[in-house]
Amino acid sequence: KNQVEQSPQSLIILEGKNCTLQCNYTVSPFSNLRWYKQDTGRGPVSLTIMTFSENTKSNGRYTATLDADTKQSSLHITASQLSDSASYICVVSGDAGNMLTFGGGTRLMVKP
Amino acid sequence: GAGVSQSPSNKVTEKGKDVELRCDPISGHTALYWYRQSLGQGLEFLIYFQGNSAPDKSGLPSDRFSAERTGGSVSTLTIQRTQQEDSAVYLCASSLSTWDTYGYTFGSGTRLTVV
Numbered sequence: 001k002n003q004v005e006q007s008p009q010s011l012i013i014l015e016g017k018n019c020t021l022q023c024n025y026t027v028s029p030f031s032n033l034r035w036y037k038q039d040t041g042r043g044p045v046s047l048t049i050m051t052f053s054e055n056t057k058s059n060g061r062y063t064a065t066l067d068a069d070t071k072q073s074s075l076h077i078t079a080s081q082l083s084d085s086a087s088y089i090c091v092v093s094g095d096a097g098n099m100l101t102f103g104g105g106t107r108l109m110v111k112p
Numbered sequence: 113g114a115g116v117s118q119s120p121s122n123k124v125t126e127k128g129k130d131v132e133l134r135c136d137p138i139s140g141h142t143a144l145y146w147y148r149q150s151l152g153q154g155l156e157f158l159i160y161f162q163g164n165s166a167p168d169k170s171g172l173p174s175d176r177f178s179a180e181r182t183g184g185s186v187s188t189l190t191i192q193r194t195q196q197e198d199s200a201v202y203l204c205a206s207s208l209s210t211w212d213t214y215g216y217t218f219g220s221g222t223r224l225t226v227v
Contacts, residue, residue: 036218043116043203043218044155089155100216102147104154 004103023090031093116219137206
């Protein structure tokens with residue numbers, strides 16, 4: 001069964017601190033993995049996409065990693081800001097473009 | 113339009129009533145998806161459209177749920193005889209093609225509350 005597990009479920013950090021969110025998956029075959037940020041009351045917005053051959057990709061203060069061998073991905077946020085408070089969802093795409101498996105998300109709260 | 117538009121943004125309905133949720137995808141996006149997000153839960157797949165046809169309806173939770181798409185554009189998700197467990201945020205997403213090279217763009221969702 002295709003599954004995506006995210007940890008931690010929730011996280012509270014102080015503004016300016018770094019944090020790392022984890023995503024483990026068992027989706028097979030694997031096409032790509034996306035990290036989405038979902039602000040309260042809004043739809044998810046894509047942060048980055050990782051394909052099989054990519055190990056690390058950065059987008060501003062967000063850095064995503066992918067280890068296709070261990071089927072693990074991480075999202076590292078540096079110098080957190082209050083606006084980073086949101087749910088971060090890991091979504092894995094299978095071989096057919098329409099097959100998506102969603103993780104349960106990590107709810108991040110950044111406090112001043 | 114510039115993004116995926118969903119309406120209404122909020123809907124409160126009485127148990128047993130029917131509701132219609134609307135999704136207006138990005139112009140030219142052939143693939144359209146409906147998801148449901150219950151309180152504190154992850155995203156749950158409901159149905160996928162390619163053009164006007166729905167090759168994957170596997171996520172629809174019961175025969176009270178149906179969806180259609182006309183003209184390869186606007187889609188309507190209908191829930192008949194609503195139940196309290198139908199309360200959730202219903203999200204629509206569209207994509208340029210089935211191969212998600214271009215990514216999915218989500219709408220802001222419709223928050224459905226069944227009382």
